[in-house]
Amino acid sequence: MSQPEEQLTNNGNGEEQRPNGSNDEGDALGSHGASDRPRIAQMPVHRNALYYKMDHKRRGVAIIFNHEYFDIHNLKPRTGTNVDSNNLARVLKSLGFSVTVFENLTYRTLSAHVQEVAEMDHSDDDCLLIAVLTHGELGILYAKDTHYKAENLWYHFTADKCPTLAGKPKLFFIQACQGDKLDGGITLSNITETDGSSSTQYRIPVHADFLIAFSTVPGYYSWRNTTRGSWFMQALCDELRSFGTERDILTLLTLVSQRVALDFESNTPDLLPMHQQKQVPCITSMLTRILVFGKKN
Template sequence: MSEEPQNNGNGDNGEKEQRPNGAGDEGDAWGSHDSSSIRRYAKMPVDRNAPYYNMNHKQRGMAIIFNHEHFDIHSLKSRTGTNVDCDNLSKVLKSIGFRVTVLTNLRAEDISRYIQQTSEMDHSDNDCLLIAVLTHGEMGMLYAKDTHYKPDNLWYYFTADKCPSLAGKPKLFFVQACQGDKLDGGITLSNRTETDGSSSTSYRIPIHADFLIVFSTVPGYYSWRNTTRGSWFMQALCDELRYSAAERDILTLLTFVCQRVALDFESNTPDMLTMHQQKQVPCITSMLTRLLIFGKK
């Protein structure tokens, strides 16, 4: 849950599959299916086979930062340094065109309400949506001021069926939080050793397409934050966005975020040897279906 100590600061051929008559696709699940998957329609923001997301709407879109410094839960220490993260992230997101809202020390109910209200807005003129959470966490849980909640509460209301004005658009989530208390001691490397031929103006997408979810660390592991400079992950993310957002696609950019965190940082706690010289690497889950480059706005 904690994320404290400091760093030294110094990534067919074209033949169709032949099926027997009457054969079709099957799922690997047993039992009844969710009947909510009714066909729905939303405006197409980009051509079916476009390689890039359309980032030429009137506005870049909303960026919401949930910043948690203090907690009502006695076992959770205040997150010294989180305001540095929040300020840096807010500035860099504004510089690439986002309309930034910072919400500080909200309770879980208020987070849920704000997210639901945001999903009910009209995002038709927006390129995308970005939500960042800076908080304590543990395996499968994030902490609000008063209690914990599941991370998927953050993106639940933004699936294409629930928020059609963001259907087909990138929905980006960045989470700076521990995902457990395991430590990564690292290792030293040594040089020793299909198309169907139809032409249609519409197409269907899965409701969970176009999401990008990035955690500051891998499941089960500690996430480090410097009390003066901010968290390792946010330092690296802000640097890459500041210098490369207009040129690199987001997954390439995030690869270099991972590289920065993995190589440039190491915990510096000589008075606590079990915590000393530990490493970290962010964890990326992408359901993006196109390349995303923010470009100039």
């Protein structure tokens, strides 16, 4: 049986040419504090390189924060999450990552580990990957003892704070609800007869076909099978296992979205309002180059 994750309530040199007298302005209201001058970081690839450099000595660090049990708000155990964690750890190891799994951490401990990883020397690493498997709601994730903002996961890895990862891919995969809405889907039909007697059709979520990686769109449930694991992690591990060294990450994630959107549907016949519901992941990319893991010795 599939379960929802529980929740509570940017000339020839490539430079812009500006007309005389023109200036760039921000769209924010109010005054702005002066920022510190950015520090200098090692450039990992040529300015106009099409692909990220993925032939460093090491693939990089991968951290999985797996949460099954909670001490707050009567949050239910996330049965099936260990299947997700084990599958993801195996596939990331096969891609060359140095994988560490942490179980049921308090936020203080989780935050300390994030800070520790941010302070490491990643000069010889291709990239960074952090995955979180937990309960959540819009913009919020849960540790064992309290909630925290999802942005806290990547705050310490910006180029100014973690210069040895500057210009390198930093990947975050989050399996968690983003709300309590349900996606009943919509049917697409290819009618072949004028009277509608013959047609080909399938159901998709209403949020399909819009382009970190969240398991679901803001405001909606994220589903997890108690035996096979979450829909998103099942699809992600399958794609990485089959094509992780061949296809670029955005193609992979598009196919992950396709798998989740088309191959899965909630099975809760005893709870009809939640029966036959759909889901689609939400992928936000700020990557500036094409990322292909490639094979790692």
